[in-house]
Amino acid sequence: MIKTIDFAGIVLDNYSVRETIMNVEKNMSDQGFHTIEEVNMDTLMQAETDEVIKDALQMAEHTVIAEAGILDAVGAGSYQRRHEIEHHDFFYELMKRIERNHKTLFVIGDSMERVEQMCERISDRYPKCDIVGMEALDECSGATDAVINEINALAPDVVLSIIPSPQQEHFLMENREKISAELWYGLGKIELGKKRSRLALKIHKLIRTHKLEKQLIRHSDEQEEKQKEV
16 A cells, blocks of 8 residues: 655655554654644645645644545555545544543634534543533634633643634644644544435545546646756
């Protein structure tokens, strides 16, 4: 299995869930600040024109592919990885480890409704998981310092972000030096367990995969033009 893939100049991890979890736990043992970013098709399409997103992905210690269509676009799919991605295995395994290792969690999102829904989902599935705080950006009127102060006052082990791209990456890059936590987990706007018809899912996936393929072609053409200019 290919361990990393290069998508239009952005290197993404393609480790199994087990391997990624082991690497994350190893990082967390050194008391530094580490970042995980889940990457979906929309994130990659936005990264083509948003340098902040691109920088956030390149600086992340761990990137988790969140849609199998990304692997399809680069021809790197496998049954194991497809199953892990489609069932959000990384999210559930990480939450299990957070609960088991008695790590504290702070949840941040774009709206309080989504934040509360996520906290409820985590508490239902992992009742011993210690959620010490939550915050929504739409209730802060742009005062991100207040959010950072709240996070730092509670000093959680893990900050779970469900802020959509590009706001999530911009928030992280603007504040990563200020956040007092061991781990930032940028889940983004991923609907865990949301049910859609198979036909709708197939059509949606085909359209977005095609867009990613066109993006790769554009990047390849740009690289060829640069080589000609040298």
